[in-house]
Amino acid sequence: MAPTALAPAQRSGGASPPGRYDRQLDLPGFGPAAQERLRGATVLVAGVGGVGGAAATYLAAAGVGRLVLVHPGALEEPDLNRQTLMRPEWIGGSRVACAEQTLRAHHPGVEIVAIDRELSQLPELGRLVAGADVVVDARHNFPDRYLLNDACVATRTPAVVAAMNATEGNLLVVQPGSPCLRCVFTEGDPSWQPLGFTVLGAVSGMVGCLAATEAIKIISGFGEPAAGRLLQFDLWDLDFRVLRARRDPHCPSCGGQAPGSGEPR
Numbered sequence: 001m002a003p004t005a006l007a008p009a010q011r012s013g014g015a016s017p018p019g020r021y022d023r024q025l026d027l028p029g030f031g032p033a034a035q036e037r038l039r040g041a042t043v044l045v046a047g048v049g050g051v052g053g054a055a056a057t058y059l060a061a062a063g064v065g066r067l068v069l070v071h072p073g074a075l076e077e078p079d080l081n082r083q084t085l086m087r088p089e090w091i092g093g094s095r096v097a098c099a100e101q102t103l104r105a106h107h108p109g110v111e112i113v114a115i116d117r118e119l120s121q122l123p124e125l126g127r128l129v130a131g132a133d134v135v136v137d138a139r140h141n142f143p144d145r146y147l148l149n150d151a152c153v154a155t156r157t158p159a160v161v162a163a164m165n166a167t168e169g170n171l172l173v174v175q176p177g178s179p180c181l182r183c184v185f186t187e188g189d190p191s192w193q194p195l196g197f198t199v200l201g202a203v204s205g206m207v208g209c210l211a212a213t214e215a216i217k218i219i220s221g222f223g224e225p226a227a228g229r230l231l232q233f234d235l236w237d238l239d240f241r242v243l244r245a246r247r248d249p250h251c252p253s254c255g256g257q258a259p260g261s262g263e264p265r
């Protein structure tokens with residue numbers, strides 16, 4: 001039976017099964033030290049729907065040690081075309097609790113903190129962001145995204161901003177000193193509508209996987225994080241473009257900070 005309310009932040013976490021990460025350890029530039037960095041890391045995932053659920057899935061699968069999941073509300077039937085952490089028997093129950101249970105079953109070595117709250121009603125948001133190594137922004141509206149962006153800029157916490165609509169996807173990586181979300185989208189993109197937009201699950205899953213990959217790169221030191229670049233694509237005709245993002249010196253969020261290593265080259 002689906003739970004009607006989420007218990008206070010629940011935790012799992014412990015040793016991962018032997019051999020769990022063998023197939024990724026030999027990736028060029030990865031190795032045991034990178035795996036250890038993942039194990040010691042915390043990622044805050046804001047939103048565990050189609051995008052954030054996919055990101056959380058692959059962050060847990062890669063061995064990120066601690067995930068803080070924030071998502072309000074109950075599971076509904078139309079969520080199931082894309083939210084692969086959810087199970088039909090949980091309809092009516094807390095979505096973030098269902099995500100936690102599914103992740104815990106698959107990845108017992110990962111500590112999960114599940115918070116069934118709106119970001120705007122989370123007084124401890126600044127503390128949670130400051131305690132994260134990376135934030136994955138998979139919310140669906142600009143007020144939440146700006147809230148996260150400002151907290152990340154203030155605490156110099158790297159963020160991966162992931163968004164989709166229909167067959168389109170957007171990905172922006174923000175690291176200290178690089179252009180932030182408010183530099184790139186000063187007033188919010190009207191196509192990123194609050195709820196009600198169309199969603200093909202394969203598209204949201206792809207955006208979530210991209211976000212997880214960037215978060216893993218930032219934490220582990222593997223690969224080259226895409227700070228300062230905005231990826232926009234449309235799977236309708238498989239059109240991909242990478243735009244160079246620019247710092248806005250008058251940005252109300254990051255305008256007072258010095259450029260840093262995340263500035264595009």
Ligand SMILES: [Zn+2]
Pocket residue numbers: 179180181182183184248251252253254255
């Ligand atoms: Zn900015």
